[in-house]
Amino acid sequence: xxxxxxxxxxxxxxxxxxxxxxxxxxxxxxxxxxxxxxxxxxxxxxxxxxxxxxxxxxxxxxxxxxxxxxxxxxxxxxxxxxxxxxxxxxxxxxxxxxxxxxxxxxxxxxxxxxxxxxxxxxxxxxxxxxxxxxxxxxxxxxxxxxxxxxxxxxxxxxxxxxxxxxxxxxxxxxxxxxxxxxxxxxxxxxx
Numbered sequence: 401x402x403x404x405x406x407x408x409x410x411x412x413x414x415x416x417x418x419x420x421x422x423x424x425x426x427x428x429x430x431x432x433x434x435x436x437x438x439x440x441x442x443x444x445x446x447x448x449x450x451x452x453x454x455x456x457x458x459x460x461x462x463x464x465x466x467x468x469x470x471x472x473x474x475x476x477x478x479x480x481x482x483x484x485x486x487x488x489x490x491x492x493x494x495x496x497x498x499x500x501x502x503x504x505x506x507x508x509x510x511x512x513x514x515x516x517x518x519x520x521x522x523x524x525x526x527x528x529x530x531x532x533x534x535x536x537x538x539x540x541x542x543x544x545x546x547x548x549x550x551x552x553x554x555x556x557x558x559x560x561x562x563x564x565x566x567x568x569x570x571x572x573x574x575x576x577x578x579x580x581x582x583x584x585x586x587x588x589x590x591x
Contacts (some may be wrong), residue, residue: 469490
């Protein structure tokens with residue numbers, strides 16, 4: 401990754417920010433396309449590991465964007481003691497690019513929607529976004545589940561996921577109980 405490529409990376413994350421309807425995680429398919437498939441700046445393993453580590457860590461959902469940028473910077477550094485500076489540059493480039501437009505747009509849109517919340521168009525827009533968010537989340541899950549090792553994975557986790565989905569959908573069981581049960585099953589090595 402050359403110095404001149406930081407600009408297009410920043411611009412790409414600026415545009416992704418405006419597509420992040422439903423959260424940063426919904427832009428993962430396009431990040432994967434750009435960073436792994438098109439530019440070859442990250443490997444599949446680096447990409448999925450960055451997301452997994454960031455999602456497992458406490459804090460905001462968007463931290464995976466910084467971790468992707470960190471890995472981009474580390475990969476761009478030749479090696480040596482300044483690699484962490486390149487990692488920091490990558491994290492700042494992706495985070496500022498990703499957060500700036502959506503923050504400004506959210507601030508302005510929230511103020512306008514609050515003033516006009518009773519208008520039919522505003523209510524219809526909010527209702528219409530629900531299927532878009534669901535589709536983007538399904539696409540994200542598809543990208544993360546389609547790693548090479550997923551094809552040879554056992555069917556038990558898929559069955560457990562389907563059962564958890566049905567429990568959430570059809571019962572009033574709190575989601576934290578389902579997450580706790582899944583954690584215990586994993587801890588005992590049953591899944």
